[in-house]
Amino acid sequence: MITLDNVFTRWDGFTIEDINLKINEGEYFVILGPTGAGKTLLLELIAGFWEPDKGVIEMFGKDVTQIPPEEREVGFVYQDYMLFPHLNVKENIAFGLRLKNVHPDKITDRVNTIVKTLGIYDLLDRDVSTLSGGEAQRVALARALVLKPRVLLLDEPLSALDPNVQDKVRGEIKKIHKRFGITIIHITHNREEAMILGDRIAVMGKGKIYQVGVPAEIFRRPASHFVAEFVGVQNILTGNIKKKGRIEIKGLTDGVIFTSSSMTGKAKLAIRPEDIIISPKKITTSARNVLRGKVISMVDKGTVMSVEVDAGQPITAYITRESLENLNITLGQHIYLVFKAQNVHLFQQ
Helix, strand or coil: CEEEEEEEEEECCEEEEEEEEEECCCCEEEEECCCCCCHHHHHHHHHCCCCCCEEEEEECCEECCCCCHHHCCEEEECCCCCCCCCCEHHHHHHHHHHHCCCCHHHHHHHHHHHHHHCCCHHHCCCEHHHCCHHHHHHHHHHHHHCCCCCEEEEECCCCCCCHHHHHHHHHHHHHHHHHHCCEEEEEECCHHHHHHHCCEEEEEECCEEEEEECHHHHHHCCCCHHHHHHCCCCEEEEEEEEECCEEECCCCCCCEEECCCCCCEEEEEEECHHHCEEECCCCCCCCCEEEEEEEEEEEECCCCEEEEEECCCEEEEEECHHHHHHHCCCCCCEEEEEECHHHCEEECC
């Protein structure tokens, strides 16, 4: 297990504030947040490149807060890969082993093993300046993995790649995780990347951790307005719960939204667009929430159509293009939005 206990540091005008995390051995842990959240600085604190002003970092039962990076058994891959331009691929991969004075025969064996595993054996004699983005990424991973680290730290590893290559390398990283059983801490601003790769996700912003949980928990039950907005929950409304299970929303046409939560007092609610059913007429359903409103926008999102409805407050729902055509829904039309109480998520931050 990797533990960060009240880790605090100030660096170049930025503050990492009392970070508390527990990352399990063998876990694929993603730190998700916008640019400027402090993700890279946090990763570098875990790696040992910086020492925190306060707090303790433990790895596998050992306090490593003041231990240098080379003694932490970590591999680090930056988003720009940081390959040495004066060395070819083989020399780049072998560089760390040579620093550790590993016998040349063992270096050859370990380099050959890792490049075959990653499918880059044919790149060994190439100049790194001739590599594509995907090839450079694999070489950077090989250079980290050849040292047999217990922890692999990935700093936005896919951000420099085009979408098609991202999908391929994402699959390769998942295979690496499964094959080596290594603990991976991966930072990204990409929600899809976090959802696909992470066993658990920590959402970070402004030097703070706002929520930690499995992907379904983060994306469907955000704990704060910041998390809800960042993970793409579009329908965030503010109201007051005077009676259990009923949240009063100012300006909303029907005035009340039903929820399965037992929360009381002032609260915010989030409804994911994909949890809302659209109907041109009122329908009989077990769903308790039925709102009437006027279609004010329809946007093609590729796999779905995004339909924005003015129900006293703007509410967005997703529907397939085929369903939209079958229902014959048009701009300016009055329609019904239907959703279950259990799909209304409440939070008070």
